[in-house]
Amino acid sequence: MSAILRVENLVKYFPIRAGVFKRVVAWVKAVDGVSFEVNEGETVGLVGESGCGKTTIGMVLLRLYEPTSGRIIINDDDTTYYFMPTLRARSYIKKTYVDKFNTMLKKFGSKDAVLNALEGVDKKYAEIFFNEVNSSVGKFCSSLLSNIDEKRRQFRKNVQIVFQDPYSSLNPRLRIKSIVGEGPAVHKLVKGEKELIDRVRSVLEDVGISGDYMYRFPHEFSGGQRQRIGIARALALSPKLVIADEAVSALDVSIRSQIINLMKDLQHEHKLTYLFISHDLAVIKYVSDRIIVMYLGKIVETAAKKDLFDNPLHPYTRALMSAIPIPNPNIKKERIILKGDVPSPVNPPSGCRFHTRCYMAQEICSKEEPQMREITPGHWVACHFAK
Amino acid sequence: MEKSPVLSVKNLKTYFYTEDGIVKAVDGVDFDVYQGETLGIVGESGCGKSVTALSILRILDEKGRIVEGQVLLDAVDLTKIDEQEMRKIRGKDIAIIFQEPMVALNPVFTVGEQIVEAIMLHQKVDEKAARVMAIDLLRKVGIPEPEKRIDQYPHELSGGMRQRAMIAMALSCKPKVLIADEPTTALDVTIQAQIMELMKELQREYGMAIMLITHDLGLIAENADRVVVMYAGKVVEYADVKTLFNDPKHPYTWGLLHAIPRLDIEQTRLYNIPGVVPDPLHFPSGCKFHPRCEFKEERCTREEPELIKVGENHTVRCFFWQKVDEAKMRKVGEFM
Numbered sequence: 001m002s003a004i005l006r007v008e009n010l011v012k013y014f015p016i017r018a019g020v021f022k023r024v025v026a027w028v029k030a031v032d033g034v035s036f037e038v039n040e041g042e043t044v045g046l047v048g049e050s051g052c053g054k055t056t057i058g059m060v061l062l063r064l065y066e067p068t069s070g071r072i073i074i075n076d077d078d079t080t081y082y083f084m085p086t087l088r089a090r091s092y093i094k095k096t097y098v099d100k101f102n103t104m105l106k107k108f109g110s111k112d113a114v115l116n117a118l119e120g121v122d123k124k125y126a127e128i129f130f131n132e133v134n135s136s137v138g139k140f141c142s143s144l145l146s147n148i149d150e151k152r153r154q155f156r157k158n159v160q161i162v163f164q165d166p167y168s169s170l171n172p173r174l175r176i177k178s179i180v181g182e183g184p185a186v187h188k189l190v191k192g193e194k195e196l197i198d199r200v201r202s203v204l205e206d207v208g209i210s211g212d213y214m215y216r217f218p219h220e221f222s223g224g225q226r227q228r229i230g231i232a233r234a235l236a237l238s239p240k241l242v243i244a245d246e247a248v249s250a251l252d253v254s255i256r257s258q259i260i261n262l263m264k265d266l267q268h269e270h271k272l273t274y275l276f277i278s279h280d281l282a283v284i285k286y287v288s289d290r291i292i293v294m295y296l297g298k299i300v301e302t303a304a305k306k307d308l309f310d311n312p313l314h315p316y317t318r319a320l321m322s323a324i325p326i327p328n329p330n331i332k333k334e335r336i337i338l339k340g341d342v343p344s345p346v347n348p349p350s351g352c353r354f355h356t357r358c359y360m361a362q363e364i365c366s367k368e369e370p371q372m373r374e375i376t377p378g379h380w381v382a383c384h385f386a387k
Numbered sequence: 388m389e390k391s392p393v394l395s396v397k398n399l400k401t402y403f404y405t406e407d408g409i410v411k412a413v414d415g416v417d418f419d420v421y422q423g424e425t426l427g428i429v430g431e432s433g434c435g436k437s438v439t440a441l442s443i444l445r446i447l448d449e450k451g452r453i454v455e456g457q458v459l460l461d462a463v464d465l466t467k468i469d470e471q472e473m474r475k476i477r478g479k480d481i482a483i484i485f486q487e488p489m490v491a492l493n494p495v496f497t498v499g500e501q502i503v504e505a506i507m508l509h510q511k512v513d514e515k516a517a518r519v520m521a522i523d524l525l526r527k528v529g530i531p532e533p534e535k536r537i538d539q540y541p542h543e544l545s546g547g548m549r550q551r552a553m554i555a556m557a558l559s560c561k562p563k564v565l566i567a568d569e570p571t572t573a574l575d576v577t578i579q580a581q582i583m584e585l586m587k588e589l590q591r592e593y594g595m596a597i598m599l600i601t602h603d604l605g606l607i608a609e610n611a612d613r614v615v616v617m618y619a620g621k622v623v624e625y626a627d628v629k630t631l632f633n634d635p636k637h638p639y640t641w642g643l644l645h646a647i648p649r650l651d652i653e654q655t656r657l658y659n660i661p662g663v664v665p666d667p668l669h670f671p672s673g674c675k676f677h678p679r680c681e682f683k684e685e686r687c688t689r690e691e692p693e694l695i696k697v698g699e700n701h702t703v704r705c706f707f708w709q710k711v712d713e714a715k716m717r718k719v720g721e722f723m
Binding site: 049050222224225252253254255256257258260261279280281282283285286287309319320321322323324325326327328329330331335337338341342 | 431432545547548575576577578579580581583584602603604605606607608609610628629632633642643644646647648649650651654656657658659660661663664679
């Protein structure tokens with residue numbers, strides 16, 4: 001399996017402005033150094049409570065927010081600079097690649113040694129830098145920025161999102177045909193009106209809506225049907241990665257299971273890759289292959305589904321699992337009740353961010369931030385005491 | 388000895404007279420609530436569970452009217468008494484907490500002012516004494532530094548704290564019945580666990596009856612003693628919690644239980660209840676669940692079933708509930 005998406009050290013801070021001159025007085029540290037991978041064809045579940053930064057990650061991946069720092073690599077292409085203004089993009093490329101390559105060149109002595117030491121996207125860009133453009137910074141930047149419009153288009157086609165609220169995410173003034181058909185038309189996936197209609201009809205039928213409804217407006221559909229239309233809109237572009245941000249959270253129980261089943265079926269048929277963002281651990285458990293647990297802007301634990309549920313290592317993961325009510329009155333389970341509320345991401349606690357609510361916290365936790373450690377293969381946790 | 392219920396709802400019908408027609412939001416609902424016990428009311432949006440709560444307290448908007456039925460609190464029919472007497476009951480004998488504590492609390496008064504008002508309305512105490520009581524209540528519901536918090540405005544509190552303040556206010560007059568309408572839906576799960584734990588503790592201490600209204604079957608399983616399942620304004624199944632979860636008889640209850648993703652078992656596929664919740668202006672004929680039911684027969688489209696007694700304290704509104712039993716045998720493991 002190869003990683004379709006690689007996120008490295010992603011940071012997103014939002015400024016808080018105050019006063020007459022709108023000076024920045026503080027930063028909301030929504031996402032604070034997050035790294036993970038999503039492999040082709042798998043579903044990665046991103047779970048956490050409100051304010052943990054899970055939605056911000058989705059928005060940053062789609063570049064609806066610009067990341068503060070970090071890299072977003074899709075299919076071995078660095079896409080981080082795609083939507084930056086040219087000057088910023090150049091300075092990003094220079095800082096991220098040119099400086100790194102030059103420092104390495106000094107250290108290793110030869111271009112080949114540098115190339116051997118690198119892999120993935122870094123190696124690819126180093127080859128361009130050393131071999132194609134003869135270490136010219138200007139040409140290197142131009143090379144990466146060439147065809148930027150086409151690159152942006154490809155990016156938009158490959159990464160799609162399904163939103164939480166099926167009511168506000170469909171334009172009420174457009175017919176379903178325009179909502180679902182806009183993507184394929186813009187990306188020139190279809191030629192002419194007839195092909196467009198065929199395309200819209202086929203995706204609508206894929207999601208269980210009769211193609212004859214394509215001339216209706218969103219208000220003529222129920223919540224569940226609208227969510228199907230939202231999914232159809234994403235699928236119409238045959239994306240490589242679909243980000244589902246709380247895609248089933250607003251739905252009633254009976255409708256939710258329909259949509260979850262549909263998304264699983266579609267994944268199978270279209271070989272989709274999902275990043276499934278939700279606060280609901282039960283939904284995440286059902287849909288995901290791998291799970292990432294977040295708390296206050298940081299990843300606290302990540303593992304394959306079975307490992308996570310058989311052996312949760314982080315105290316927050318355990319508390320989260322124990323807090324979810326089980327629809328079975330025969331089971332009486334031990335509940336870990338956490339103290340207090342989630343702290344503000346403006347002033348996150350020192351050391352381990354969870355220490356203020358943790359039932360295992362010791363002195364070290366407030367002083368030192370725990371690093372991610374791999375306890376068993378593929379099972380990573382950020383806790384001083386995880387074994 | 389048979390316990391007598393604190394609150395008894397009999398054949399309650401609440402209709403909304405809208406411009407588009409009559410919405411039969413609650414259409415003949417019966418249940419009893421006993422002292423010290425939690426009655427769970429579960430159903431999807433539009434099933435009438437919240438309107439039932441609003442009808443009990445008579446706080447419907449002007450389009451809604453109770454057209455039939457009784458709400459008996461200690462043998463007094465709340466649908467018959469006048470507004471002044473009803474006011475004495477609201478907050479004193481029956482209190483309610485809502486889903487969204489930000490909306491339920493008045494943003495321009497401090498938390499303390501609102502609790503003190505509730506206390507002084509129903510109890511003969513002066514403001515000073517009421518304030519002391521309010522601080523005690525806030526401490527009791529687990530709000531740290533209640534002396535400071537009491538003078539804060541709702542926006543200065545977090546969601547969990549606001550819900551705690553709501554509970555404090557609801558408990559201020561030691562009500563006989565506490566109606567909790569989706570009390571934790573807007574909260575994170577770790578906060579939900581705190582609030583539910585708090586409500587259980589307070590119930591043990593005060594011995595009040597709780598009506599827990601929610602769409603979350605997990606909350607029902609863990610907190611309710613008896614359960615009412617509602618669909619399209621009617622009770623479709625009524626049983627004690629263990630019976631309902633171990634041996635559901637109505638196709639809707641059975642379907643719901645298999646449609647939820649669960650942490651306690653491995654599932655390969657969730658059950659699909661096909662179709663959508665019906666539009667309350669155009670309910671289907673016969674059994675209101677029949678368009679979505681996999682066990683339906685011709686009779687279901689014509690006739691509406693009555694509640695049928697299928698066991699000790701277990702009633703079901705379905706002609707063919709035996710079929711669910713058969714399906715259970717057949718489908719065991721299929722959705723597990």
